[in-house]
Amino acid sequence: MNDRPEKLLDNTSWQILAILQENARIPFKELGKQVKLSAPAVAERVRKLEEAGIITRYRAELDLEKLGLLITAFVTFRSFPDKCDELKQLLNETPEVQSSYRITGSDHYIARVSVTSVGHLEQLVDRFIPYATITTSIVLSKPFAERAIGKDIFK
Structure with a gap:
């Protein structure tokens, strides 16, 4: 592909990205109407954005509570010196871990986890005790959903 990502990101492309972040299943005909193409x-623009790696995937967003995953928590891990690789592997293999990040500071990883109960969370934490010092923060509410990335973030 010859187009550089920054060349692809004109105002129309940013409009397309904003719409797709809200509704990735919108038909091209409707998307075209909204951006006047x-x-x-x-x-073709969407294809180029995909090829450039700007759009990386499409996915369904699930209501975790309706699935019985009533508790979301953020868990930080300060890995024991010789256990960092094993901790990383366990984070990757644990289905309750929705996402994990390697971070700076005194901790090494932070993970967002979803569980059915406090007891389930306790069992999850217990699996990681041999690998790290753990701090858990239970989410009480979510003031807003995932924020779409728009052109205005670069101001």
């Missing part, structure tokens, strides 16, 4: 022109 034809469906084939929009499809």
